[in-house]
Amino acid sequence: MSSAAVIVPYDPQATGQSVAGVNPAQLWSLTPSGDKAPKAGTTRTFYNTPASKTTTISSVGDGFATKSAEVKRELVRKSIGSAVKELKAYEGVKEAVVDASLDPHAAAVAAHLALYKFTLKTSPTSPFDPRLTEPIPEKIAFSPVESSKEWDRGVVYAQAQNLARTLMEYPANMMTPTIFTERVKKEFEGVANVEIIVHDEAWAEEKGMNTFLSVTHGTSEPAKFLEIHYKGAPNKDDQPLAFVGKGITFDSGGISLKPGAGMKLMRADMGGAATVVSAALAIAKLQIPINLVVSTPLTENMPGPSATKPGDIVYAMNGKSVEVDNTDAEGRLVLSDAIWYTSTEYKPHTLIDVATLTGAMMIALGEIFSGVFSTSDELWQKLYEAGQIEHDRFWRMPLDDEFGPQIHSSNADLQNTGGRPAGSITAALFLKPHVNGLEVKDGEEPSIKWAHIDIAGTMEATRPGPYQEKGLTGRPVRALIEYARLLT
Numbered sequence: 001m002s003s004a005a006v007i008v009p010y011d012p013q014a015t016g017q018s019v020a021g022v023n024p025a026q027l028w029s030l031t032p033s034g035d036k037a038p039k040a041g042t043t044r045t046f047y048n049t050p051a052s053k054t055t056t057i058s059s060v061g062d063g064f065a066t067k068s069a070e071v072k073r074e075l076v077r078k079s080i081g082s083a084v085k086e087l088k089a090y091e092g093v094k095e096a097v098v099d100a101s102l103d104p105h106a107a108a109v110a111a112h113l114a115l116y117k118f119t120l121k122t123s124p125t126s127p128f129d130p131r132l133t134e135p136i137p138e139k140i141a142f143s144p145v146e147s148s149k150e151w152d153r154g155v156v157y158a159q160a161q162n163l164a165r166t167l168m169e170y171p172a173n174m175m176t177p178t179i180f181t182e183r184v185k186k187e188f189e190g191v192a193n194v195e196i197i198v199h200d201e202a203w204a205e206e207k208g209m210n211t212f213l214s215v216t217h218g219t220s221e222p223a224k225f226l227e228i229h230y231k232g233a234p235n236k237d238d239q240p241l242a243f244v245g246k247g248i249t250f251d252s253g254g255i256s257l258k259p260g261a262g263m264k265l266m267r268a269d270m271g272g273a274a275t276v277v278s279a280a281l282a283i284a285k286l287q288i289p290i291n292l293v294v295s296t297p298l299t300e301n302m303p304g305p306s307a308t309k310p311g312d313i314v315y316a317m318n319g320k321s322v323e324v325d326n327t328d329a330e331g332r333l334v335l336s337d338a339i340w341y342t343s344t345e346y347k348p349h350t351l352i353d354v355a356t357l358t359g360a361m362m363i364a365l366g367e368i369f370s371g372v373f374s375t376s377d378e379l380w381q382k383l384y385e386a387g388q389i390e391h392d393r394f395w396r397m398p399l400d401d402e403f404g405p406q407i408h409s410s411n412a413d414l415q416n417t418g419g420r421p422a423g424s425i426t427a428a429l430f431l432k433p434h435v436n437g438l439e440v441k442d443g444e445e446p447s448i449k450w451a452h453i454d455i456a457g458t459m460e461a462t463r464p465g466p467y468q469e470k471g472l473t474g475r476p477v478r479a480l481i482e483y484a485r486l487l488t
Helices: 024-028 069-087 104-115 149-169 177-187 201-207 210-216 263-268 271-285 331-345 359-365 377-390 423-434 477-486
Strands: 004-010 043-046 054-059 095-098 141-144 194-199 224-231 241-245 247-251 291-301 313-315 321-323 350-355 370-374 394-396 449-454
Touching (some): 004 069, 024 043, 043 069, 054 069, 069 104, 104 141, 104 149, 149 271, 177 194, 241 331, 271 291, 271 350, 291 331, 331 350, 370 377, 370 423, 377 394, 377 449
Parallel strands (some): 247 291, 350 449, 370 394
Antiparallel strands (some): 224 291, 313 321
């Protein structure tokens, strides 16, 4: 088999389509087919066509030209992704030219997402092996038939999502809070207008981050608090956008220990941190003209001899008392101080926190939509638009104070669980008082827009898709990048 390949999305209704010496309609006609147009992602591979090359053609489905822009983008992703998944099964294909003319951005995203496959098997050598001293090239190097800024941007989006997938996939012994911060610093090397700050537990104690620190007591791994500052706006003093990401690098549940079955998935409980730092990397690489600050509290949640116990009460950075009813509801504890610190210290115009927060969200929305709780209709609309563009979709959830008594009825101001009913909503309500700038007097507008994104369901794909293998997803990286781009 040739080491060079051509990937062509095929529109059954298009005529005269010829790309890189390939006429997809003519080639497709040589294969068995029914009366109906092939479904999107239906793929055929032809060898030595053209000479010394392999050509993979993948359908975009029936009636492509009549579809909406959003649907077209996803059909292109399905087509390109399906072609890549077929090609990567063949040993020897080293490079592929992609006809990206239908949508260069979507084609680039799909090609690079579909190629990704995390493994730590040693034969052949894995590109993810932490012992490597030199990087291993991608199995297939992609290039478009025609270069474009849209293709290049799509590559950055996909690489950022793949970085988040990698951070989430590594087992907890290979992705401790310390290793996480070192990896992030390495990824940002050479990127302009970026400053990275790593704080330790002593700094957090000085700041009064007692809810964050309450989660750190049971582990011997040092906790970290990571900040990323990107100054991309023409005026470096403009109010920033802020991302806050939950960074539990392993969640055993603490004293409220989780069941053993499936616990290894909790290596990815730092998915919020992984996605916000990866989105920030893409935003900085693309030099999107905004200012951005990212905060990620990083720790393990373990049942050590000094671990926080159910019923313990601590005082958060904002001064509110918090009863730890269940130590396995630790995400909201680390987030609350991080949100208060970020909203108070940097006064962003918008703060978006991302977290693998509640099993209730998985029950509510499954793996398809990430749940959004927001105090701002404008912010929600922008997030919705970004999610639709990238097919990294969101669904708005209630954020109503009538759920409040479920977390306000203990001996403290707040309780970190409110029972099974509406569990994702009460978790969001727990975070709300820690957003400085939301509480206002009658007639005033909040000084900050806030959204909480619960990715507990979308963190993992249990079924493979056309351009997403089974495994941890890195969502909603692309939607966050696109949201930032829409601000400009």
